[in-house]
Structures are given as structure tokens and as C-alpha cells.
Amino acid sequence: MKYQKGDFLYEGKAKKIYSVKGHPQWVWMEFKDDLTAFNAKKRGAFEGKGRLNLLIANKVFEFLKQEGVKVHWVEALLDETAAICQKVDIIPLEVVVRNWLAGSTAKRLGFKEGTVLEEPLVELYYKKDELDDPFINEDQALLLGAATREEIGELKKQALKVNQLLLSFFQKACLQLVDFKLEFGRSSASLMLADEITPDSCRLWDIKTKERLDKDRFRRDWGRVKESYAEIWSRLESI
């Protein structure tokens, strides 16, 4: 085996993190079959979900790497349903980019789901389970010590760049990138894109039929969750 899984470090809602023996700068990120929503108040799972998300995340991160985006992704270990990633200090901000309005923001601001935005909308949420990841503004992010003013500027710039790249990437698979959530980490003085980019963290609709193919199918009990994740992978595999 190329790499060896080391000590258990952390378990998240959809992933488990381990060290990598002999490589202190890396982590071993294992994708679970679990699905959660509403801050884990709703829980589910389906067999093969971890593998599908690993395949999708691998395709996305490899594409972003090629395009010059700094990402934590080193390589996927398909047999292990895991990826080798750079070890980073995760910045406790979720950076959400929206191209069409859906979900909580559509509801809060009184817009119909699917309203197109002339400019992508960037939102920050504070990663804190006990507080249900509240929506915050930049001054609040500073107050919370989540990041510096400069880092927030950089996160937003990076998020918008990733958005431009992913919009056309998913379009090739006839998928409309409605919105998505990014997380970033600090590693030896530079910021890099971390966590995952999968149907757990993106809203992806079929461009023509507007069929929802992402975690909203689980969140809203629409069924065919596994089939939708598989559909996304089958479309991405061939591009």
C-alpha cells in the first residue's frame, strides 16, 4: 500500500480524519456513507455514498488544481474511500456562493427559488454547531476572530474565482451550479481550498429539466438520493 492510515484525529458529519504515517503534513480523509441535514437534526445514509462523493470531489479538485487554484487535495485512494489532503487549520467560516437563489436565503429575502442573480452573491456563515452555523457579516467574522480582514477579502476573491471555473465545469455535464459552500484552511502562511465539493455542499440542477440532483433530495424527502448522486458522477466521469 502506497500510504498508511495513522491515528484517528476527528470525525465530522460526512468524513473521518486520520493522520498519514510518515507524512505529518498530510491527513487521511475518509468519506462516510452518512448524510445529514439541518445541523445533523436529520440523519440518513446510503451505501456507496462515500465512494460517489470521493469520485466527484476528486474530479472537481483535480480540475481546480489544473486551473491553478490552491487546494488541499493531494490524491484520491479509491480502494480506501479516502483522499490524502494537506493538513490545514480550517478557518471557521463557510463561504457560500449563489448564482441562483434557493434554500434559506431565497426564503429569508422573499425570493422565488430559482431566481437568477445578475452577480454571484457571497455569504459567510460561522462554523459552529452549537449556534447552528449562523449567517454573519464581515464585521461579525472579525469580532468572532474567525479570520482577518485580509483573509476574508482573499476568501471571497478565491470563492468567486472557483465559482467562475465550476459554473462552466458543471455546465459541460449539463448541470446548473445553483449555489455551493466552500471551506478554506491555513497552511504555512497561505490559504487553500479545503473540505469537499460534492452534492452534499453544492446545489446542482439539471440545466434543462431543473431536476434537483443534490442533497436537497435528502433534506426535503424527495427520494432518489442515491440515483441522483450516481447521475452526477456518471455525467462528470465523461467530461
Add this chain to the structure above:
Amino acid sequence: MKYQKGDFLYEGKAKKIYSVKGHPQWVWMEFKDDLTAFNAKKRGAFEGKGRLNLLIANKVFEFLKQEGVKVHWVEALLDETAAICQKVDIIPLEVVVRNWLAGSTAKRLGFKEGTVLEEPLVELYYKKDELDDPFINEDQALLLGAATREEIGELKKQALKVNQLLLSFFQKACLQLVDFKLEFGRSSASLMLADEITPDSCRLWDIKTKERLDKDRFRRDWGRVKESYAEIWSRLESI
């Protein structure tokens, strides 16, 4: 009578607006005895509340005028429990400035009420009853068409200036300006401070005892609402 009340224009939660005969650039703003909280889900009133708020707002706006802040306030009509104000197009944003954390933000971000802030925190809320005035970020304010990027910059700048002035103004009355909400209006190409500045829209605590003397007494059923508003006015009257 110096001025004559004209046509009824609009009724808000705590004020009624009329035109002023012969002065199309002005409005007649009548202060009601009503008190509401939680987007008017909770309603109350006390006799003399309109008059107390008028007196307080008059003192505050006359002070701000002297300090060079552009305000809509022309003059108070004490016998009418009303004020003559410039007619403005109200910008549908509530600009909240916080010096200490209290209320919704303390709760959402997990801070103890009364936590002091090193820097004042500015927040925007979208004035829309049907949506319960949601907290928004600047990009959302643009998306909602509430104001331009330049206007938002100006609103924040003005709000921070008003905050500096009011912090020391209230301090003279042994009052701690915990937070407050401002509204602004457009009038012939310039922005001006509008609406009211009263214990309905400010959190004011006794500096020493930290006794709450504002609308939180009504909001949270602490009693002695009328006495607290009267206390604020009696302290401000003499400065």
C-alpha cells in the same frame, strides 16, 4: 398655530405621518403612545409615551444637528406630540450599531449579553415586515435594490459618526449606549438621518447599575416601562 396638519399619509408602529399644509417638502410626524415588539407580534402602550419619545428624540436630533449631522428633524411641536421633519424617501435598511452585545446578535453568535466590543459593530437589516426585517449583508442589500454600494458606504460612515457623538452624549446622562438602530432617507440627492432616536430604538443602560431603561423592559416583560422612559428624559433634560 404655526403649522397646520394636512392629509394623512402613513401609519407606522409608533408614529403617524401627515403632510404639512403649504409645506410640501415637510411631513408632520405624530408620536403615538403605542409600543410594539417582535414585528408587532407583541403590542402595548402607555399614556405619555409619545410625548416622552418626542422630547427625547428632539433633544437627540437638536444635538446631532449642532454637531453637523444631516438630520430630517426641523422642529418639535410639543402641544401636538409631533415634529416637523423633512420629507424623505426612506431607505429600506435598518442600520444597527452595537458597542456592547445584547439581544439577537449576542444570542446568535453565542456571546454573553453585555460583552463589550473593541470596535463598534455595524449590521444591516432589510426593512420588510412580511419577512420580519431579516439581517442581511451588503451584497444582499444590493441584490434587494435597497441602496447603492456608495450609499451603503455612506450609511455606515454616518452611523459610526452618530455613534461616536451619541456615546458621549448619553454618557453625560450616565447612560450606556449599548446599541441602536438608525434609518436614513434620501432627499434631493443627499442622505439624511430620519425616523427617530428614542428608547424604542436604542438600548440604554444605567452606566453604574446596568439597569435597563429602554424598550427591552417591554419586550421582556420586566415592568416599569413608563418610569424608565421618564427616567431617560429626566436625565437628558438637564444636560
